[in-house]
Amino acid sequence: MASPATSVSSPSRPSAPKPIDVPNPRDHLPHHHHLQDRRDTPRVRAREPEGEGTLGERTGAMGDATARPEVKLVTGDGGYVLEDVPHVSDYLPDLPTYPNPLQDNPAYSVVKQYFVNPDDTVCQKAIVHKNGPRGNHFRRAGPRQRVYFQSDEVHACIVTCGGLCPGLNTVIREIVCGLSDMYGVTRVLGIQGGYRGFYACNTIDLTPKSVNDIHKKGGTVLGTSRGGHDTTKIVDSIQDRGINQVYVIGGDGTQRGAGVIFEEVRRRGLKVAVAGIPKTIDNDIPVIDRSFGFDTAVEEAQRAINAAHVEAGSADNGIGVVKLMGRYSGFIAHYATLASRDVDCCLIPESPFYLEGEGGLFRYIEKRLKENGHMVIVVAEGAGQKLIAETMQSMGKDASGNAMLLDVGLWLSQKIKEHFKKIKTTINLKYIDPTYMIRAIPSNASDNVYCTLLAHSVVHGAMAGYTGFTVGQVNGRHCYIPFYRITEKQNKVSITDRMWARLLSSTNQPSFLSKKDVEEARMEEERTSKLFDGPPSNPKTEDKVASNGYAVK
Numbered sequence: 001m002a003s004p005a006t007s008v009s010s011p012s013r014p015s016a017p018k019p020i021d022v023p024n025p026r027d028h029l030p031h032h033h034h035l036q037d038r039r040d041t042p043r044v045r046a047r048e049p050e051g052e053g054t055l056g057e058r059t060g061a062m063g064d065a066t067a068r069p070e071v072k073l074v075t076g077d078g079g080y081v082l083e084d085v086p087h088v089s090d091y092l093p094d095l096p097t098y099p100n101p102l103q104d105n106p107a108y109s110v111v112k113q114y115f116v117n118p119d120d121t122v123c124q125k126a127i128v129h130k131n132g133p134r135g136n137h138f139r140r141a142g143p144r145q146r147v148y149f150q151s152d153e154v155h156a157c158i159v160t161c162g163g164l165c166p167g168l169n170t171v172i173r174e175i176v177c178g179l180s181d182m183y184g185v186t187r188v189l190g191i192q193g194g195y196r197g198f199y200a201c202n203t204i205d206l207t208p209k210s211v212n213d214i215h216k217k218g219g220t221v222l223g224t225s226r227g228g229h230d231t232t233k234i235v236d237s238i239q240d241r242g243i244n245q246v247y248v249i250g251g252d253g254t255q256r257g258a259g260v261i262f263e264e265v266r267r268r269g270l271k272v273a274v275a276g277i278p279k280t281i282d283n284d285i286p287v288i289d290r291s292f293g294f295d296t297a298v299e300e301a302q303r304a305i306n307a308a309h310v311e312a313g314s315a316d317n318g319i320g321v322v323k324l325m326g327r328y329s330g331f332i333a334h335y336a337t338l339a340s341r342d343v344d345c346c347l348i349p350e351s352p353f354y355l356e357g358e359g360g361l362f363r364y365i366e367k368r369l370k371e372n373g374h375m376v377i378v379v380a381e382g383a384g385q386k387l388i389a390e391t392m393q394s395m396g397k398d399a400s401g402n403a404m405l406l407d408v409g410l411w412l413s414q415k416i417k418e419h420f421k422k423i424k425t426t427i428n429l430k431y432i433d434p435t436y437m438i439r440a441i442p443s444n445a446s447d448n449v450y451c452t453l454l455a456h457s458v459v460h461g462a463m464a465g466y467t468g469f470t471v472g473q474v475n476g477r478h479c480y481i482p483f484y485r486i487t488e489k490q491n492k493v494s495i496t497d498r499m500w501a502r503l504l505s506s507t508n509q510p511s512f513l514s515k516k517d518v519e520e521a522r523m524e525e526e527r528t529s530k531l532f533d534g535p536p537s538n539p540k541t542e543d544k545v546a547s548n549g550y551a552v553k
């Protein structure tokens with residue numbers, strides 16, 4: 001503890017707000033054959049609300065940790081937009097750089113072009129039209145020729161927050177091993193018990209030896225928690241311990257928290273890279289292709305669905321009900337249903353359903369039992385919450401402010417039983433709730449590889465001095481995405497796209513939607529996809545409230 005803080009210019013804490021220039025991202029790029037060599041000199045602009053003064057005036061406001069994040073844009077020809085991430089040199093302009101030690105690494109020496117071209121960016125929209133705009137891009141992840149940290153200068157820490165997810169330990173392992181193997185970093189601290197662990201728990205030293213086997217275990221060796229995000233105490237702890245790279249593994253709430261930490265770090269003028277690795281079993285983080293652990297969870301869900309199918313098929317009028325995770329987004333239920341082909345009906349939060357009458361769930365169950373003698377229903381935990389709330393009291397919020405859900409599985413099972421009793425038909429209903437079983441397991445092989453790549457990408461980014469970013473795979477390529485971009489909205493199953501139609505056609509279930517519902521869903525998806533795929537919305541002007549009640553910056 002209490003080793004000298006790594007703040008660069010003003011070690012005393014908290015330091016005075018520093019003016020922040022909006023830099024040209026080329027300033028910290030080592031090569032010269034990049035953006036500026038194009039015929040079009042790109043323009044860098046920071047977004048801000050109209051009529052709120054000049055750039056200079058705005059930068060003063062950034063000295064406040066509660067200031068809204070700045071959008072760093074580079075524009076080019078053909079509607080090209082790079083939505084860039086912050087860099088430590090944005091607010092500490094004279095930092096020295098060092099050659100990347102990877103260039104002397106025997107394992108990597110055979111790679112033809114190991115360092116990524118600093119001009120490389122990854123497009124968010126894979127599908128474009130001949131005359132359409134090239135659209136939004138993110139900075140490509142990967143090792144840079146020059147780094148902003150010397151190996152023996154790095155003191156990294158890793159924290160895991162929020163719910164469990166397969167692959168957490170793999171990411172921890174690969175950050176530790178990546179830092180060590182690729183950059184010769186030996187000081188990595190594990191923060192125990194989530195965000196509050198920065199100020200209320202012990203820390204552990206993480207070494208390649210101590211993390212060697214952890215990827216074979218479920219959960220997180222660091223422990224996790226909800227709530228407890230106290231920005232000042234967290235950044236004090238970072239400063240007091242002399243930490244200069246913070247790796248934060250967690251979902252949307254965690255990434256919001258990391259964004260706030262980054263703002264405070266920048267306000268204090270600390271040479272600290274704050275980097276996120278998105279974690280969510282629900283796959284509800286936008287922009288990225290999918291979140292790690294999702295594949296494993298879908299695979300594990302198959303076991304529950306199989307059991308439900310066997311049980312249902314072995315009884316007269318057998319009905320298997322399986323509840324799967326998915327608080328606000330039904331991806332696990334959706335993909336587990338598509339993968340299984342044994343499911344007759346899948347209910348998710350995005351698609352409201354009803355029980356009684358024509359086109360309702362009961363009629364459909366009656367029909368399936370008549371046709372087939374048994375059926376399987378998969379229900380995401382967040383489905384039908386409005387319906388249930390008509391008869392039950394809401395359960396309030398958890399420590400992070402997430403809504404605690406009413407048990408749709410039990411409720412639905414009960415309702416189905418009551419209905420068939422009423423129409424004097426005997427059924428055999430078995431309810432299977434594998435909720436925590438699908439997330440408390442180690443990641444499968446494919447997720448392990450995915451976690452490894454994400455961990456290496458985030459390490460390269462932090463070593464290169466990028467900060468205030470989350471690493472993510474977009475259209476198959478890894479890139480650095482500003483925090484606000486992945487927290488401004490949640491990824492949801494689109495009930496008006498082909499993937500959901502595939503499910504409807506495979507289960508043959510009713511859509512439960514009227515024409516008006518579909519129209520409304522379309523309009524809503526169009527509205528949010530503009531926010532999602534188009535040029536960034538302005539986080540300074542549009543305050544939103546996240547589903548967990550925190551203000552979205």
Ligand SMILES: Nc1ncnc2c1ncn2[C@@H]1O[C@H](COP(=O)(O)OP(=O)(O)O)[C@@H](O)[C@H]1O
Pocket residue numbers: 161162163194195196225226227228229250251252253254255256257258260279280399400402548550551552
């Ligand atoms: N807007 C926010 N600002 C700061 N911290 C937040 C915010 N939202 C959530 N957090 C913190 O992030 C952590 C994890 O959030 P939670 O919603 O439980 O899980 P997840 O990150 O998986 O979504 C908690 O410690 C919570 O206090």
Ligand SMILES: O=P(O)(O)OC[C@H]1O[C@](O)(COP(=O)(O)O)[C@@H](O)[C@@H]1O
Pocket residue numbers: 162163164251252253279280281282325326327381398402439
């Ligand atoms: O019981 P817990 O730990 O609060 O977790 C339950 C919730 O965690 C999740 O698995 C994922 O939530 P997070 O991504 O916020 O961690 C939800 O599907 C589920 O509702």
Ligand SMILES: [Mg+2]
Pocket residue numbers: 162251252253
């Ligand atoms: Mg969450």
